[in-house]
Amino acid sequence: MATENLPETAPQLPSFVRSTQYAEDAQLKTDEMIINMGPQHPATHGVLRLLLTLDGEIVRHTEPVVGHLHRAQEWQAQNRTWYQYQALIDRVDYLSGMFTSWALARTCEELDGLKIPKRAEYLRVIMSEMNRITSHLLWLGTYLIDLGAMFGFPFYPFRDREKLLDLLEAVSGQRMMFNYIRIGGVQSNPPLGWFDKLKEFVDTFPSCIDDYEAIVTENPIFLKRTKGVGVMSKELAMSYGVTGPCLRASGVPFDLRKDRPYSVYPEIDFKVISLTGQGDDTWARYICRVAELRESNEIIRQCIEKIPGGTTEELRKKREECKACGKADCANCGGDLAIMVKKQNSGIRIKAGEGFVPVESPRGVLGTYITSNGTDKAARIAWRNPSFSNLSVLPELLVGAPIADIMSVFGSIDVILPDVDR
Amino acid sequence: MTEQPEAAKSAELPQEIPLGPYGQFLKDLGIGSTRLPDSVGTAGKVETIEIDGMDLHQAMKSVRGSETRMDFLLMVSGVETNDTWDSVYHLWSYEDSTKELVVKVRVPKASVAEGKLPAVPSITPFWPAANWHEREEYDLLGIKYFGHPYLRRLMNPWDWEGHPLRKDYKQPVDALNDKNPHSMR
Numbered sequence: 194m195a196t197e198n199l200p201e202t203a204p205q206l207p208s209f210v211r212s213t214q215y216a217e218d219a220q221l222k223t224d225e226m227i228i229n230m231g232p233q234h235p236a237t238h239g240v241l242r243l244l245l246t247l248d249g250e251i252v253r254h255t256e257p258v259v260g261h262l263h264r265a266q267e268w269q270a271q272n273r274t275w276y277q278y279q280a281l282i283d284r285v286d287y288l289s290g291m292f293t294s295w296a297l298a299r300t301c302e303e304l305d306g307l308k309i310p311k312r313a314e315y316l317r318v319i320m321s322e323m324n325r326i327t328s329h330l331l332w333l334g335t336y337l338i339d340l341g342a343m344f345g346f347p348f349y350p351f352r353d354r355e356k357l358l359d360l361l362e363a364v365s366g367q368r369m370m371f372n373y374i375r376i377g378g379v380q381s382n383p384p385l386g387w388f389d390k391l392k393e394f395v396d397t398f399p400s401c402i403d404d405y406e407a408i409v410t411e412n413p414i415f416l417k418r419t420k421g422v423g424v425m426s427k428e429l430a431m432s433y434g435v436t437g438p439c440l441r442a443s444g445v446p447f448d449l450r451k452d453r454p455y456s457v458y459p460e461i462d463f464k465v466i467s468l469t470g471q472g473d474d475t476w477a478r479y480i481c482r483v484a485e486l487r488e489s490n491e492i493i494r495q496c497i498e499k500i501p502g503g504t505t506e507e508l509r510k511k512r513e514e515c516k517a518c519g520k521a522d523c524a525n526c527g528g529d530l531a532i533m534v535k536k537q538n539s540g541i542r543i544k545a546g547e548g549f550v551p552v553e554s555p556r557g558v559l560g561t562y563i564t565s566n567g568t569d570k571a572a573r574i575a576w577r578n579p580s581f582s583n584l585s586v587l588p589e590l591l592v593g594a595p596i597a598d599i600m601s602v603f604g605s606i607d608v609i610l611p612d613v614d615r
Numbered sequence: 616m617t618e619q620p621e622a623a624k625s626a627e628l629p630q631e632i633p634l635g636p637y638g639q640f641l642k643d644l645g646i647g648s649t650r651l652p653d654s655v656g657t658a659g660k661v662e663t664i665e666i667d668g669m670d671l672h673q674a675m676k677s678v679r680g681s682e683t684r685m686d687f688l689l690m691v692s693g694v695e696t697n698d699t700w701d702s703v704y705h706l707w708s709y710e711d712s713t714k715e716l717v718v719k720v721r722v723p724k725a726s727v728a729e730g731k732l733p734a735v736p737s738i739t740p741f742w743p744a745a746n747w748h749e750r751e752e753y754d755l756l757g758i759k760y761f762g763h764p765y766l767r768r769l770m771n772p773w774d775w776e777g778h779p780l781r782k783d784y785k786q787p788v789d790a791l792n793d794k795n796p797h798s799m800r
Contacts, residue, residue, distance in 0.1 A: 260770040267755065268780055303655045431709055434688050434744035445709060452712040453657040548655030549689070549705055549717075562692050562705065573780075575692035577705070585747045614770065 223249045236339045236600045239610025250595045255588040262614040270574035276539045283370040286612040291324040292554035294374040300550045300563050301376045310531040313378040314457045315500040322489040328555040329482045330354040332607045339604040340418050378533030388504035395494045419476040423590045423602035433586040437557025442477040444469040449553035463488050475605035502530040580612035635662040646670045656715045663717040684708050691748035693756040700733040737763035755780040
């Protein structure tokens with residue numbers, strides 16, 4: 194015990210105050226204590242258990258215990274046909290079901306060498322960007338609840354998310370487990386009047402984001418809880434394989450949509466949000482996600498203008514005029530306007546081979562490593578989930594943090610526990 | 616299942632595939648590798664190489680180094696084939712979007728003694744991205760990553776018996792199983 198380093202006159206504190214800062218300054222050693230947090234903690238949005246080793250209020254070591262939601266998705270892939278498995282994989286990441294479907298579909302299509310019609314690709318981009326907005330909005334609302342803003346604010350993101358969920362339900366039949374993106378295309382064209390409603394949303398949504406930012410971004414309480422908390426350096430993020438907004442907030446402009454462009458993203462003009470010198474902290478991650486809301490909104494606006502065949506009403510009218518001439522390059526009823534390149538049934542087979550072709554989900558690089566032996570079932574499917582890699586960095590971020598910051602840091606990573614456990 | 620051995624045979628027929636750029640890069644450093652049939656990736660065909668387990672540390676450190684900058688380890692996955700246990704590493708580069716590499720370490724089933732687990736060296740000590748992936752593959756497939764600092768089950772409970780993704784896995788008769796006469800259900 195280094196008594197010579199103690200201050201001569203200790204600050205006068207009431208005896209019931211146990212100031213952690215004081216203990217740190219005076220180099221007092223307290224007994225370490227192991228505390229269990231979870232698995233049913235209201236702020237984990239799922240079931241995550243943390244074994245915390247605490248020194249007073251300071252976290253010295255964290256061991257996340259995952260697997261409470263393990264549903265053996267990989268085992269199920271080997272025991273179900275491709276067609277049956279497609280309906281299951283929305284449950285891997287229930288907040289962004291479009292992306293999990295797309296990850297499987299994209300790898301299968303690359304293995305099979307299928308070329309997807311342009312209209313289907315545009316519909317995929319529209320739906321998945323809508324899904325990205327809903328996912329980020331849910332994160333925004335619940336993150337503020339985690340930080341203690343229980344009343345008022347969280348209703349605004351949920352109100353706007355509800356509009357998008359209604360639109361997604363109208364086109365796919367489900368609010369969250371869409372099963373809309375299939376191997377070879379998409380499930381259906383949107384119903385009549387759908388594009389008008391989407392346009393209405395896209396026009397009004399930027400003002401909604403302005404409202405969120407007016408309430409949250411410069412809020413002193415929010416700044417105190419997030420500025421300088423959970424600093425993740427660029428090197429740390431890269432060594433742990435962190436992707437998505439968490440990585441971009443640390444200053445690495447890595448976005449699959451730009452870096453390794455797929456689908457129709459090369460035809461769309463959008464920016465990759467990457468923040469350098471903004472502290473690499475939870476506040477930067479918040480800024481990054483809110484900026485992505487605007488970018489996704491712009492992508493949807495451009496897609497509505499550029500989609501081949503136009504809205505569903507226009508497409509129907511063109512097809513009636515053309516009387517379905519059947520020519521492959523016809524501008525009114527040609528192959529580009531189809532939504533599915535290959536009719537699906539339960540006997541669908543994927544060519545033998547192996548591949549890993551991921552997509553950029555709201556949380557990062559999401560993909561499946563598929564080994565197919567040419568039968569109607571997969572030989573092996575291994576998932577690469579962004580939440581899984583992003584969560585593994587949590588123990589590093591929590592070293593030396595007070596116990597009150599745990600949920601601030603954990604929430605800012607935007608982990609979905611079913612995505613971790615599969 | 617009947618088609619699988621034939622497909623595997625035909626894939627193995629061309630024994631000598633010339634080395635790709637990464638195979639050559641490793642050869643210049645004195646690390647031997649075998650090129651396997653290309654897999655599919657974001658940029659079309661991706662070079663897939665097989666490395667002996669003993670060379671894995673050296674190969675991964677070299678490939679991650681400043682010359683090739685394959686500094687993004689996407690995933691470590693285990694695959695059970697008919698006669699090998701594969702540990703598959705998917706590598707990208709954060710900077711160069713055209714780079715892609717798949718590294719495999721294959722342990723022949725014949726070389727694994729009865730009741731033992733196939734062993735592959737762990738790369739977690741110098742690459743933390745592999746940490747949870749290796750624990751997961753240990754849990755589900757029973758590939759033992761030796762040198763891992765904390766090789767415990769990740770998905771299943773700590774006292775689970777067997778490795779569920781194996782082909783010879785038998786589901787234990789536990790409290791939730793109807794075949795158990797002592798079941799609570």
